[in-house]
Structures are given as C-alpha cells and as structure tokens.
Amino acid sequence: MRVGIIDRYILRYFLGTFFLTLVLILLIAIVFDISEKIEDFITKGASAREIIFDYYLNFIVYYGNMFTSMIVFISTIFFTSMLTNRTEIVAILTGGMSFRRLMFPYAVGTIIVTVISMLLAHFVIPISNVHRLHFENLYINVTSGERNNDLHRQIKPGHLIYLENYNPDRMSGYRFTYEVFDGQRLISKLSSDFISFDTVQSKWRLDNYTIRFIQEEGDRLVIGRQLDTVFDFKPNELSPKLYSVTMMNTPRLIEFIRAEKVRGSEKINMYLLELHQRTAWPFATVILVLIAVSLSSQKRRGGMGLNIALGLGLCVTYVFFQRVSVVFSTNGNLSPFIALWVPNVIFAVVGVYLYRIAPK
Known part of the structure; x- marks a missing residue:
C-alpha cells in the first residue's frame, strides 16, 4: 500500500x-x-x-x-x-x-x-x-430584570460616574454621581437619588439632585427636584449585556474592549x-x-x-x-x-x- x-x-x-x-x-x-x-x-x-x-x-x-x-x-x-x-x-x-x-x-x-x-x-x-x-x-x-451594583465608569478623561444600582432593562438607577476633575482636583460633583433615561426626548432625568461647584472663592450649591439633561453616554454604554458582545466579530470586539477599559468596566x-x-x-x-x-x-x-x-x-x-x-x-x-x-x-x-x- x-x-x-x-x-x-x-x-x-x-x-x-x-x-x-x-x-x-x-x-x-x-x-x-x-x-x-x-x-x-x-x-x-x-x-x-x-x-x-x-x-x-x-x-x-x-x-x-x-x-x-x-x-x-x-x-x-x-x-x-x-x-x-x-x-x-x-x-x-x-x-x-x-x-x-x-x-x-x-x-x-x-x-x-x-x-x-x-x-x-x-x-x-x-x-x-x-x-x-x-x-x-x-x-x-423571560426578561430577567438584571441589575448591576456599584457601577464605576470613566466617560471621558476627568469625567467619572458612579451608580449604586442600575437596571439596564429599565434604563434607570439609584444613587447616581457625576464627578468632574481638573487633573487631580475635583471641580464639580452632581448627585441624584434616581436617574432614568427618557427614550422619547433622548435625555436623562434626575430626581432630587444636587450640584456642587468647587471653586477657590468657595463652593456653590444647586439643589433641585427634577432635571432633564444630556450626558456623553447612552444607557447601553453603562452596562452592555454580555449577549451583545457575542454578536460582535473579533475586530469590533477588540475595539469595544479597548473602550470598556477606558470606562473602567467591571x-x-x-x-x-x-x-x-x-x-x-x-x-x-x-x-x-x-x-x-x-x-x-x-x-x-x-x-x-x-x-x-x-x-x-x-x-x-x-x-x-x-x-x-x-x-x-x-x-x-x-x-x-x-x-x-x-x-x-x-x-x-x-x-x-x-x-x-x-x-x-
């Protein structure tokens, strides 16, 4: 043979x-x-x-x-x-x-x-x-109602957000903070008891919010009941679902991981x-x-x-x-x-x- x-x-x-x-x-x-x-x-x-x-x-x-x-x-x-x-x-x-x-x-x-x-x-x-x-x-x-606890993200250099609890299905969360730094110095901090995304207006709604501006001549405080505003992040960027990652081809996934590393994803x-x-x-x-x-x-x-x-x-x-x-x-x-x-x-x-x- x-x-x-x-x-x-x-x-x-x-x-x-x-x-x-x-x-x-x-x-x-x-x-x-x-x-x-x-x-x-x-x-x-x-x-x-x-x-x-x-x-x-x-x-x-x-x-x-x-x-x-x-x-x-x-x-x-x-x-x-x-x-x-x-x-x-x-x-x-x-x-x-x-x-x-x-x-x-x-x-x-x-x-x-x-x-x-x-x-x-x-x-x-x-x-x-x-x-x-x-x-x-x-x-x-069936919708699982998945929740994420203690979310930390860097939206862009010097801009950090935190959520004590976030529900990606409802696009809402509790105990939200948005901190802005100039180098190592904190220059402003926004806090809110509750945050939700309005899909009609494409805006974030804050309930019971406080904004503290930290200045050399003294702090300035803004307090309000409700605020509609725009941030440099979308709901799906706060907590991308794992199944969405499986839909990305490898070159796109590599780019996504680089972006998530910058944001500090858990x-x-x-x-x-x-x-x-x-x-x-x-x-x-x-x-x-x-x-x-x-x-x-x-x-x-x-x-x-x-x-x-x-x-x-x-x-x-x-x-x-x-x-x-x-x-x-x-x-x-x-x-x-x-x-x-x-x-x-x-x-x-x-x-x-x-x-x-x-x-x-």
Whole structure:
C-alpha cells in the first residue's frame, strides 16, 4: 500500500467519522431542545420559518462549533481504535512507516477542522448569534430584570460616574454621581437619588439632585427636584449585556474592549474571556487529537471500550479544568488569557508525553 493511499484512507476516515458524529449529536440535541421548548414556540406564536431558519439553523452553527474539539476527540478515538483492533495500525507501522509519519493525515484533518472552527468563531457565529439570540429573547427567555451594583465608569478623561444600582432593562438607577476633575482636583460633583433615561426626548432625568461647584472663592450649591439633561453616554454604554458582545466579530470586539477599559468596566474579564475563547477552544482540537491518536493506537486488553472510556475521562477532566479556570477569572483576579490557555498547556504536556510513549 502506497503512502499516499494510506494518507487519503486515514484522512477520509478522520473527516467522515467527525462529520457523522457531529450530525448525530446535533440531531439528538435538537430533538431534546424541541421537546423542552415546543410549548414556548406554540404559546408565543413562533412561525415555522423563524424556528427553522432564525433559531435552529444558527443553533447548529453555534453549538456545533462550541463542541467541535470534543467531538473530534471522541470520533478520533473511535475510528483509530477500530483501526487498531483490526491490526491496520500495526500493519502500517511494520510496513516501514514511522508513528510520526502516521500522524500526518491526522494533522491535515485537524488543521482543516481547526481553521474552519476559528473562522466560524471569529466572524460567522457573531452574525448568526444576532438571529438566534433575538429569537430566544422574543420567544423563549423571560426578561430577567438584571441589575448591576456599584457601577464605576470613566466617560471621558476627568469625567467619572458612579451608580449604586442600575437596571439596564429599565434604563434607570439609584444613587447616581457625576464627578468632574481638573487633573487631580475635583471641580464639580452632581448627585441624584434616581436617574432614568427618557427614550422619547433622548435625555436623562434626575430626581432630587444636587450640584456642587468647587471653586477657590468657595463652593456653590444647586439643589433641585427634577432635571432633564444630556450626558456623553447612552444607557447601553453603562452596562452592555454580555449577549451583545457575542454578536460582535473579533475586530469590533477588540475595539469595544479597548473602550470598556477606558470606562473602567467591571465586566472586562467576561469580555476578554469571550475574545480569547474564540481562539483557545478551536486550538484545543490540535491537542485533543494528539492525545486521542496516542491513546487509541495502542492495543489494550479492554479493547475499544477501554480506549473510549480513557478518552471520555480525559475529556471530562479537560472540561472541568477549563470551567474552574473560567470561574476563577470571572469571580477573581485570574487573567482571562491564562484561564483559557492553562488547560490547553497542561493537556498539551499530557499529549506530548502520550505521543512519546506511543508505539513507534
């Protein structure tokens, strides 16, 4: 058997098994999702066209890409274990091909899947999320009444605002202050018990407000019951919803994160997690395929079942490490970059070790 034939044979198996597994898992996911949400579809009047094209078509793209690395891992273990049990791997190796050379068609297949996954994550899925999330908000999700506490923002250099409590759905908040600095010196401070945005006039309304002008000759105080005014910020800039970030392609997301850093957003780690996971998760495919081939190319007493069990154990461990590190980043001071790449680095070391002890 010529080397070119072996490459095509393994590559066809690799891609074929992956896409078949992907289709089967997504079909099962869709069946369960329909059974759970069919009542919402009917009672809220979603049309068949909206369900199919706005929701499930984008559902397939989003969740298919999210679980690509895991599905590649499982499918690679499955078909490589079959080749091993049929002694095809042994025949290839004893025929003079090195284990390193055997990895070539796997590498080609992995690069194809990884590149497609990254392009989807960075550019296609943000667009598809617009339709999917709009459908979910319209027919599935109930308004959560999300609130944000202790919001601090720098609107522009020297202009700082604070809100003790802000509701982005109602565009209103309590205990609002607006401070203006000249260098390190405070020159004015506006305080209000309640602030709300008037969508008709596109103005902010302040209730029970106080404005203190701090001057060298003495402070000047202005007190009033109600004030309609214009500020250099919009309601969505105070607390951008996380789902709106998932609708931005990567170049736009990078610009958004830069602006949020200037404003001092408390959710900056969540935005950075969204940015870094678009590369870290697809790249995990490379590492998991290396582990899968190294594990399943060895004949074991337990056969294919043991290889699959070992693979699933590693897969669950990887997801566990990933989720724990993300939690530390979201709720602690761990860098989002480190949170998403540390699991990849750890499992890359595991993959290299397994590769070195795999049959040559």
